[in-house]
Amino acid sequence: xxAWPVDNSFQAFKRQLPICRNSVYSEFYDFFRDVxxxxxxxxxxxxxxxxxxxxxxxxxxxxxxxxxxxxLSRSTGISMGGLYNYIGSKDELAQMVNDFLSRRLAPMAxxxxxxxxxxxxxxxxxxxxxxxxxxxxxxxxxxxYMESKTMARKQRxxxxxxxxxxxxxxxxxxEAGVRAGDMDCANPExxxxxxxxxxxxxxxxxxxxxxxxxxxxxxxxxxxxxxxxLLACKDQ
Amino acid sequence: xxAWPVDNSFQAFKRQLPICRNSVYSEFYDFFRDVxxxxxxxxxxxxxxxxxxxxxxxxxxxxxxxxxxxxLSRSTGISMGGLYNYIGSKDELAQMVNDFLSRRLAPMAxxxxxxxxxxxxxxxxxxxxxxxxxxxxxxxxxxxYMESKTMARKQRxxxxxxxxxxxxxxxxxxEAGVRAGDMDCANPExxxxxxxxxxxxxxxxxxxxxxxxxxxxxxxxxxxxxxxxLLACKDQ
DNA sequence: ATTCAAAACGAACGAGCGTTCGCTATTTAA
DNA sequence: TTAAATAGCGAACGCTCGTTCGTTTTGAAT
Numbered sequence: 001x002x003a004w005p006v007d008n009s010f011q012a013f014k015r016q017l018p019i020c021r022n023s024v025y026s027e028f029y030d031f032f033r034d035v036x037x038x039x040x041x042x043x044x045x046x047x048x049x050x051x052x053x054x055x056x057x058x059x060x061x062x063x064x065x066x067x068x069x070x071x072l073s074r075s076t077g078i079s080m081g082g083l084y085n086y087i088g089s090k091d092e093l094a095q096m097v098n099d100f101l102s103r104r105l106a107p108m109a110x111x112x113x114x115x116x117x118x119x120x121x122x123x124x125x126x127x128x129x130x131x132x133x134x135x136x137x138x139x140x141x142x143x144x145y146m147e148s149k150t151m152a153r154k155q156r157x158x159x160x161x162x163x164x165x166x167x168x169x170x171x172x173x174x175e176a177g178v179r180a181g182d183m184d185c186a187n188p189e190x191x192x193x194x195x196x197x198x199x200x201x202x203x204x205x206x207x208x209x210x211x212x213x214x215x216x217x218x219x220x221x222x223x224x225x226x227x228x229x230l231l232a233c234k235d236q
Numbered sequence: 237x238x239a240w241p242v243d244n245s246f247q248a249f250k251r252q253l254p255i256c257r258n259s260v261y262s263e264f265y266d267f268f269r270d271v272x273x274x275x276x277x278x279x280x281x282x283x284x285x286x287x288x289x290x291x292x293x294x295x296x297x298x299x300x301x302x303x304x305x306x307x308l309s310r311s312t313g314i315s316m317g318g319l320y321n322y323i324g325s326k327d328e329l330a331q332m333v334n335d336f337l338s339r340r341l342a343p344m345a346x347x348x349x350x351x352x353x354x355x356x357x358x359x360x361x362x363x364x365x366x367x368x369x370x371x372x373x374x375x376x377x378x379x380x381y382m383e384s385k386t387m388a389r390k391q392r393x394x395x396x397x398x399x400x401x402x403x404x405x406x407x408x409x410x411e412a413g414v415r416a417g418d419m420d421c422a423n424p425e426x427x428x429x430x431x432x433x434x435x436x437x438x439x440x441x442x443x444x445x446x447x448x449x450x451x452x453x454x455x456x457x458x459x460x461x462x463x464x465x466l467l468a469c470k471d472q
Numbered sequence: 473a474t475t476c477a478a479a480a481c482g483a484a485c486g487a488g489c490g491t492t493c494g495c496t497a498t499t500t501a502a
Numbered sequence: 503t504t505a506a507a508t509a510g511c512g513a514a515c516g517c518t519c520g521t522t523c524g525t526t527t528t529g530a531a532t
């Protein structure tokens with residue numbers, strides 16, 4: 001059996017990923033060992049999972065800013081004072097989620113070098129990675145996407161937006177494909193934006209796709225076939 | 237010179253639309269004459285424009301729930317009490333924006349019957365209408381899209397989501413095209429979702445498209461050409 | 473069983489929230 | 503010019519917010 005990314009199924013992706021859904025909060029605790037006041041690991045990990053899960057749930061209803069720490073306390077069963085053993089401040093909670101996703105979770109998917117040289121195949125791997133990561137850690141991606149707008153102005157030093165960076169990375173691969181003669185694309189910037197919009201739609205509107213029984217493999221297959229049509233890939 | 241939708245440029249669309257950016261708040265005042273306490277029309281229209289503009293600006297920063305009426309008062313130069321001559325309550329303000337867009341503004345674009353019968357052309361008109369309306373009234377669409385998530389749970393009787401309805405309308409047109417033999421599409425539902433995601437991207441990430449000097453015609457052209465590629469339209 | 477950090481608790485604080493209302497200023501009509 | 507009606511004002515109300523901190527509970531090691 002081939003390994004990712006040659007076997008580009010969701011299952012193969014999960015198999016090679018050096019983290020799984022069960023180990024996320026243990027990683028989370030490690031990552032923020034310095035700022036989390038609670039030192040007894042097992043309890044800390046359990047509570048962090050409770051806190052993050054409830055935060056995703058509550059923030060998705062009315063936005064993080066509108067969520068109160070009393071709501072969070074009620075949902076988690078952890079007292080107001082108890083929460084502050086984990087989070088430092090409300091703003092810092094959002095910051096932790098943001099940092100953990102962009103600095104720890106996302107990089108894990110990029111670790112193993114693809115060993116592919118054709119721009120089209122690199123592009124496929126890039127898109128599939130985005131969909132599969134979004135499937136495994138949907139609430140994280142959703143939260144960061146939704147709150148990035150409000151945080152961007154608060155702390156300007158942070159990357160202005162995931163969007164610009166992601167769009168540029170896609171555009172450069174498309175341009176490389178056009179140069180190599182494998183692709184045909186009149187407007188790489190717009191094509192990159194379109195593909196990114198479809199990636200984001202996957203974790204923004206998960207309810208819609210769940211409703212229609214569309215699983216990660218289905219969506220990734222569709223996204224890649226759309227890419228091939230959009231870029232008129234020669235040999236696909 | 238041909239008229240919309242035969243001439244499908246942004247300019248032709250604007251020419252036939254029975255409302256323009258200057259007359260929006262006069263229409264807005266008419267629409268809510270019963271609930272707005274201020275009866276002197278000229279002043280009311282001016283203040284409504286100030287209030288809505290500031291609301292769009294503030295809500296886009298941290299979300300409508302996180303925006304305070306004191307912020308709004310400061311931004312508009314209208315006192316707290318003064319605001320309440322126009323809005324009834326904070327929640328009602330969001331409701332007014334929502335209702336005006338969906339019940340008054342959006343229907344205006346659908347008024348003049350397209351007189352087109354081919355599904356592909358209907359689809360093109362539908363997509364261009366969405367882009368052009370989004371261009372003219374971007375803050376309105378942005379606001380409603382962003383706040384629809386938080387309002388949906390508050391008042392369930394309201395349409396569950398624009399998304400489901402829009403996706404279905406697109407899907408039905410695609411299915412009609414496939415039946416007519418003009419199109420080829422393995423998954424109408426996913427194709428409809430992809431097109432909708434691109435439509436929404438236009439008003440959600442206007443900053444990105446402005447940065448790259450992409451105007452409404454550019455984006456609509458790209459969207460339609462993407463549609464043709466995606467659906468393998470025979471005669472385009 | 474006792475000890476004692478570690479962790480959780482929840483009342484209390486000042487600030488800011490949405491909303492109200494009595495008052496002043498402005499406009500209109502005679 | 504005057505009187506009435508309309509529109510705008512902003513302090514005040516009850517409430518909830520994020521955050522703090524002195525106290526109580528928990529749990530592992532002795």
